Amino acid sequence: MSLPDREKTELSRLLRRVALAGLVGSLALVSACTVRPLYSSAPLSTGSSANAELASIAIKPVRTRYAQQVRNNLIFGFGRGAGEPASPLYSLTLSVGEAVESSALVQVGTDEDEPTAGSVTLTANYTLTDAKTGAVITVGKRSITSSFDRPRQEFASYRAQIDAENRAARELAEALQLSIAQDLVRHGKTAG
DSSP states (O other), X not given: OOOOOHHHHXXXXXXXXXXXXXXXXXXXXXXXXXXOOTTOSSOOTTSSOHHHHHHTEEEOOOSSHHHHHHHHHHHHHHHTXXXXXXXXXXXXXXXXXXXXXXXXXXEOSSSSEEEEEEEEEEEEEEEEEETTTOOEEEEEEEEEEEEEEOOSSHHHHXXXXXXXXXXXXXXXXXXXXXXXHHHHHHHHHHHO
């Protein structure tokens, strides 16, 4: 048997000490991190949580069927199923536009091209204001596209387009909810 090499053991001790110092340093750095979940119940600097802030948003009425779908989904998402707030802190003005396009053209047994697929794009412009002061908190825009098949039957084609509008409205409401929650968190940090 031979004895361990003294230089190798001292080098390994030094490496262990450096690794330990690096670990302690990285733990200290991570402990200073201020990242937190967006929908957490921890209070913002304004004193309430992001969920409570979202639940206190009243959405102004809209005029079109697809805009009403977006509005209904937002009301459900903001209030977690509880409906609109009785005394809102914020007011949301929502404007939703629609673009329907034929996505694919194929040759059918005639000389005409017949569209067989389409897409619906819903674009929402929104303005979030303080209900008491009327001050604009944020302005934004989001878009969602949903595809659908266009069968030869007119009613089936119309129904497929309506279903695509409903899917796009649901996804657009989710995107708007996330965007507005981020805007409220940013506003809460600057307000405090």
